[in-house]
Amino acid sequence: EDKVVQSPLSLVVHEGDTVTLNCSYEVTNFRSLLWYKQEKKAPTFLFMLTSSGIEKKSGRLSSILDKKELFSILNITATQTGDSAIYLCARYGGATNKLIFGTGTLLAVQP
Amino acid sequence: EAGVVQSPRYKIIEKKQPVAFWCNPISGHNTLYWYLQNLGQGPELLIRYENEEAVDDSQLPKDRFSAERLKGVDSTLKIQPAELGDSAVYLCASSLSGGSSYEQYFGPGTRLTVT
Numbered sequence: 001e002d003k004v005v006q007s008p009l010s011l012v013v014h015e016g017d018t019v020t021l022n023c024s025y026e027v028t029n030f031r032s033l034l035w036y037k038q039e040k041k042a043p044t045f046l047f048m049l050t051s052s053g054i055e056k057k058s059g060r061l062s063s064i065l066d067k068k069e070l071f072s073i074l075n076i077t078a079t080q081t082g083d084s085a086i087y088l089c090a091r092y093g094g095a096t097n098k099l100i101f102g103t104g105t106l107l108a109v110q111p
Numbered sequence: 112e113a114g115v116v117q118s119p120r121y122k123i124i125e126k127k128q129p130v131a132f133w134c135n136p137i138s139g140h141n142t143l144y145w146y147l148q149n150l151g152q153g154p155e156l157l158i159r160y161e162n163e164e165a166v167d168d169s170q171l172p173k174d175r176f177s178a179e180r181l182k183g184v185d186s187t188l189k190i191q192p193a194e195l196g197d198s199a200v201y202l203c204a205s206s207l208s209g210g211s212s213y214e215q216y217f218g219p220g221t222r223l224t225v226t
Contacts, residue, residue: 004153034214042115042202042217043154088153096167099144099215101153 002027002094004102006087012108017079021105023089024071031092033072035063038086038104046074046087079109113137115218117203123224129191132221135184136205143180144215145188146202154202154217160186161208190223198225 007022025033032050036043047056049065049072056063060079065072076083086104094100116135124130136143141162146154157176159167162183171178175194180186190197200222204215 036217041219045214045216048214090153096169098156098159098167101155103151103153 002091002100004089004091004100006089006102006105008105009103010106010108012110013079014110015080017109018075018077019079019107021074021076021087021089021107022071023073023102025089025091026070027091027093027100029093029095029097030067030070031097033065034090034092034099035072035074036088036090038088039084043088076107079107081109081111083107084109115203115205115216117201117218117221119221120219121222121224123226124193126195126225127192129189130193130223131187131189132201132203132223134186134188134203134218136186136203137216140205140207140216141183142206142208142213143186144204144206145178145186146204146217148200148202148220150199157188193223193225195225198223 004025032048034048035046047063052065052067060077063074086106088101088104090099090101118133143160145157147157148154158171158178160180163180178188200220202220203218206213206215
């Protein structure tokens, strides 16, 4: 089945650092790519990306999609301990047009 | 606006016992999803409902899993009998439509432990 690969698998940074999380995908009939933040419970929606090169921004978080190279990045600037979570990338597309998730990047922000 | 509601939050059962999970989606969301999330993995779709119709249940292990959404609102996922390998978090999500233009909103999940 079409894959979603996230890197790194885990990351430890200090408060104030900037991090970049990567997501690459293989899919026919790509529709959209989504980022979620998952703490101890439900994944919470961050961004949905459908067009290449258009940055979406929310506070210290931003994300961009490259449909030619089949990847997306999620940037977090001036990290805080509250950013510690698993960040999940997922794509819509393929024959069944369902949401396929990557395994996530575990981010730990130390004080 | 209330989010997706799930119950129970935690469940511990012995193998071969039945178990059921309940989900109430966000009001007005026609599409409801059940996902399974194993430790260290992303959620995997089990079943998707459009109103009361199951439109994608290809990943649901039908020998022991069943689901229903009789009135097109809340839904129940059942496992009978449970096996040790069913220990996981069961997430429910909803969206306005099943199309790819609509983000999915997740509930808090039910953490199932089968002993």
